[in-house]
Amino acid sequence: MRLTVHLDTFNCVHPMAFAILWLDEDTRRWSREGxxxxxxxxxxxxxxxxGNTLVCGPNDATPLCVLEGLELNGCDGPFEGETGRAQWCAKRGRALMxxxxxxxxxxHEQAPPEHGLFAGGDET
Known part of the structure; x- marks a missing residue:
């Protein structure tokens, strides 16, 4: 299963700050879509x-963002429209936002991506 998650309302960072992430539950990877x-x-x-999902960098298990309550291991799984609080922690040494x-x-389709990060393990 692949999820498209929209992060927003980080007004302390930028008045219109947002990120759209594509989460792949099977590979436990994410990509930045916008x-x-x-x-x-x-x-x-x-x-x-x-019960939280930690969004980490490619070479480090330190979270950049914590998606509180987004349960990827739950039997019910996430659902479209589900919302929750996100803690932005990408700026080392600064308070969480x-x-x-x-x-x-x-x-829910299992079709492999044509190209990009999740196609054949290509990480470029």
């Missing part, structure tokens, strides 16, 4: 801890 005012690498790994996450779309 953003403004939130600096994120192009892709990274996903980790689950105590609170925003929101919103599941925009869920793709």
């Amino acid at each position: 953003h403004l005012g939130l600096e994120l690498p192009e892709w990274g790994s996903l980790h689950v801890d105590c 609170t925003g929101h996450w919103h599941v925009q779309c869920i793709d």
